[in-house]
Amino acid sequence: xxxxxxxxxxxxxxxxxxxxxxxxxxxxxxxxxxxxxxxxxxxxxxxxxxxxxxxxxxxxxxxxxxxxxxxxxxxxxxxxxxxxxxxxxxxxxxxxxxxxxxxxxxxxxxxxx
Numbered sequence: 001x002x003x004x005x006x007x008x009x010x011x012x013x014x015x016x017x018x019x020x021x022x023x024x025x026x027x028x029x030x031x032x033x034x035x036x037x038x039x040x041x042x043x044x045x046x047x048x049x050x051x052x053x054x055x056x057x058x059x060x061x062x063x064x065x066x067x068x069x070x071x072x073x074x075x076x077x078x079x080x081x082x083x084x085x086x087x088x089x090x091x092x093x094x095x096x097x098x099x100x101x102x103x104x105x106x107x108x109x110x111x112x113x
Contacts (some may be wrong), residue, residue, distance in 0.1 A: 001073060004023070021073065024069075025066060025069060026063065028065070028066050028069075028108065031062065032059055032062045032063055032066070035055060035058060035059040035062065036059055038055060039052060039055050039056060039059065042055065043065060071098065071099050074094050074095060075092060078091075082086075
């Protein structure tokens with residue numbers, strides 16, 4: 001997404017992108033920040049592990065939704081519009097590879113290893 005330099009980095013928009021879409025993303029990200037602060041507090045208060053994991057899963061789901069919204073915008077506005085079918089298909093394949101990299105968690109080694 002190209003940005004204008006007249007606004008702070010967290011409030012930049014493009015000419016093609018309605019302000020409401022950016023505001024919706026920023027609102028979701030602020031909500032996720034609150035979830036993460038809540039998880040931090042839960043850990044500091046030694047809360048039940050199941051509750052912490054539940055909140056972690058909710059935060060991850062929210063972050064995945066933001067990522068999906070951004071990639072959806074990228075596909076629609078940057079990869080497909082005003083391009084030939086061949087270029088659009090190539091760009092869409094590239095975006096799908098990006099999504100797979102973004103969407104698949106990397107397995108972490110277990111403590112038993």
